[in-house]
Amino acid sequence: MAAITLLNPKAEVVRKTEALSMNQSAAKGLQDVMKTNLGPRGTMKMLVSGAGDIKITKDGNVLLKEMQIQHPTASLIARTSTAMDDITGDGTTSTVLLIAELLKKADNYIIEGVHPRLITEGFTVACKHAMEVLDSMKKTVSLDDKETLIAVARTALNTKVESKVAEVLTQICVEAVQAIKLPDKPLDLHMIEIMTMQSRLESETRLVRGLVLDHGSRHPNMPKKLTNAYILTCNVSLEFEKTEINSGFFYKSAQEREKLVASEREFIELRVAKIIALKKSVCDGTDKGFVVINQKGIDPVSLDMLAREGIMALRRAKRRNMERLTLACGGVAMNSLDDLTEDCLGRAGLVYEHVLGETKYTFVSDCPNPHSVTVLVHGPTSYAITQIQDALRDGLRAVKNAVEDGGVLPGGGAVELKLRHELKKVAEKTKEKYRVGIEAFCDALLVIPKTLAMNSGFNTQEVITQLDYDAKENDSIGLDLQTGKSMIPTDLGILDNYSVKKQYIASSVIVASNLLLVDEVMRAGMSSLKG
Amino acid sequence: MALHVPKAPGFSQMLKEGARHFSGLEEAVFRNIAACKEFVNTIKTAYGPYGMNKIIINHIDKLFVTNDAATIVKELEIEHPAAKVLVLASNMQEEEVGDGTNFVLILAGTLLEEALPLLKMGMTPADIIEGYELALKKALEVLKTLTCEEIKDPRDEAAVLKAVRSSVMSKQFGYEDFLGNLITKACISILPEETTFNVDNVRIQKISGSSILSSETVLGMVFKRGVEGEITKMSGAKVVVYTCPFDIATTETKGTVLIKTAAELHSFSSGEESQLESQITAIKNAGVNVVVAGGKISDIALHFLNKAGLMAVRLQSKFDIRRLCKVTGAVPLPILTPPSKEELGYADSVYIDEIGDNSIVVFKLDGKESRISTIIVRGATENYMDDIERAIDDGVNTFKLITRDGHMVPGGGAVEAELAKQVRDYSETIPGLERYAAAKFAHSLTIFPKILAESSGLQARTALQQLYEGHRTPEGVNLGINIQGEDDKLIIDCHEAGILDCLSLKEWGLKFATMAACTVLRIDQIIMAKRAGGPSAKPPAQPDDD
């Protein structure tokens, strides 16, 4: 009887080999679910929430997060993998597969009586060497190398959405990242806003060089479309506000009151007049337009005055949009209208209103040099939109990683095959007992090309044997998913992120080692023992 | 999260209690297909002019009698996830096009059904999807060449009527000419010069009583409410619109009147009144004879308005005010100032009328290009009028499509038959497994003439035989099912018979249907969480009030 049941008679416990096999089977179960995800030819999963909402995905991360896993081992693996996604944005599926495979290969040795500790030691050594090999395989890339960046984005996106849509998103991701990159500053993907519009088809998703506000101008007679426009961003109240202290008017006659009503408005009107004066000075005699975007309110009378001058005015813009607005268009966000000059104004090539159903959108687009851009996601259904959003996130992260890593790695299993052969050499030279661990690691790596082959419907055994053989002779060889033959990924532009590969190998080794060293699983508590 | 120490392996064991997991062909794909097939079988009998009606009682016990697919699926609240994918696609069709929702459902369902034997033969979903996509591309190409008529000028009443009546025909067979005329008139009169046609500008006002044949189109707006003052008719109306209440001005800051003597009190209130009166006189002097207010019109104001001989109307809804401004050309004024010339709106006449028990205010514009029109629908019951409204909606949407793209294709199953033929020919040129899927795509299209023939009680087999024979000749491209035909004339030239569909309707329909079918095919695993208990989270439907 386990000690814990003496201490707490209600505790549950499994021990030793039983614990190990429980971990094994959990990892295997998760692998079975996830393996059909891997690569561009992976299949879709449908998730139905308790309320009946549909989500369709191919993304390992989304899947693991939504699956509501309750098994302790499985949830440990799932959490590691999703944490992996939080860091690098990719590689969840590969992580799950590799962990399970490492456990499986280790088991073969453990059955023969090898102590798990030796295997984990081997894993650690292998992992250390693997990192060196990865460094040597890295192909450098910079922000201006559009071609390579496109290849990276395309590879990532093709694993998430169908290729036609992936092509559209690829261009968007690369252009967006290139637009927002400021010299000497880290890339901030928050500068890329993702807006969704449920209409048309996914392939109509596009990049707006500027931003899209989800409200309109609130006045029927304001212009709906302006080209070559000045943008005044301000945070100035253009409506009557009650004073903070409790004040009141005293009047004796109706005339007097009329006067009060008028003077109440006067200082607001002065503010509006300032805007109009500036508009006249910059726009009169040209074909330029003028747009006011205010974080505070604009009352109907002021709107009316502005509308008469052909000014488009938006009120109550969201605060974060104000920040992004000046980044996108240039200019300064004004907190007072006292010293307005042309320099305070931003520019946009095209400002227009778009009505979709009940919602109005205002596009501030074609900004000359935007440091903040918007991706406008189209899709016919909410599940399609979510899918595109998730994919975009992955695509953007892939480009960002590539820029920040300063390098990329060949995909299609090339990394895994190369590691396998390099580590085999290491194993051959090792006299220590932990050699078995390195060997197990080498075998486990094959899971990636194997699964890729399986998902493409090839005869796995045949394809992998040939591939493994080819990889021994050549340097970086990957699997061509169309033909089942070997190919050179760098030539075909199938590139993976360096940091993703690095992270996924390291995480897998850590989790697999931890699980191998577990000899007891216990649960203290009262709940029923079933399951 | 409560973690267990489980003993048995297996993936379902790892999920939260109550969750279900289906994977692979047998469990996921086949079941999905079966569910979609089941669903589409119920809905397909509602297709076409002789489509059957369905009676639906929705979750708030509202009764519907209709053959409008969009309404049926909306009220049925489909729960099966795969069927829901089809429903979402048809919702998109409804939003993008406004008609052809049943077409999407039936095609998507049939594509799935046709995929089944291929899957059982061992083709992978990916191959089938590829085949379907090839076939779709071809079908879209062919579709463009099948245009039999082009409406170049959406103002051409005769041409537009032809298109509109076809779409109404499938909902209210027998009334297509009457309703078609109403719709055409309503739409053309408000077609703007430059911007796009907005379906919201054709209003429908349902007033129960009388019969459908007393429905009429009014150019201008109709509001279901009375006037405030004594004057009930004004022709040559000059309208001023205030968004504020019509009353004595108040300051935003709280005001206090300082009054010391009774005399001052008297002079204040009479001063206040005379202030209002002089305002009203000023308004009148600006040429106004109808005042519309967005808020309450106070009794004292009403008194002066009557005295000045101004008609007063109060509209509560902000949207009504906006629309009214659009129709009359008035500029809404936020405060009670006399309007300038440009701010005045114009209507030929404004009058109060009674239809049934309801009093309505009509802002009528005969001559000038009016920008909103209203179709007053009459009918015995709410249900019946709702169904007519849906038919009118389809007609108005058809008009919208025409303004964007005037290409028309023959209806009555003719395009589908021709597409089927050409896609089948094309499929034979595709190398590889995809050809079988493309051929199935072609075959799926033949379901439409089949349904039309079956629902009209014709000799379906003979009719279809004649149809395909006809389509073998180049002259036969426009042949479709003659649903009213006798035994000797089962097929007709739908172009000549004036049964036309919009090209863009079929285009979007094909796209959305294929997309939905492929989505369902792509899914090979389903993970369903335990159904949340409690009543459905949907808010109750908004009461129909416009």
Ligand SMILES: Nc1ncnc2c1ncn2[C@@H]1O[C@H](COP(=O)(O)OP(=O)(O)OP(=O)(O)O)[C@@H](O)[C@H]1O
């Ligand atoms: N066109 C391609 N040909 C061959 N292999 C490819 C191709 N595109 C991607 N791959 C491979 O597919 C793998 C990535 O698959 P996928 O993105 O589905 O999984 P993941 O990155 O592990 O997890 P996640 O679900 O988080 O994205 C990588 O090993 C990559 O090299």
Ligand SMILES: Nc1ncnc2c1ncn2[C@@H]1O[C@H](COP(=O)(O)OP(=O)(O)OP(=O)(O)O)[C@@H](O)[C@H]1O
């Ligand atoms: N008189 C007719 N004879 C033959 N076919 C007709 C006739 N009138 C309409 N049709 C055909 O009926 C079809 C339209 O049917 P219906 O309106 O029921 O379906 P839908 O437009 O797909 O769905 P919904 O209108 O419910 O959104 C069109 O293809 C049209 O060609």
Ligand SMILES: [Mg+2]
């Ligand atoms: Mg990935």
Ligand SMILES: [Mg+2]
């Ligand atoms: Mg229809």
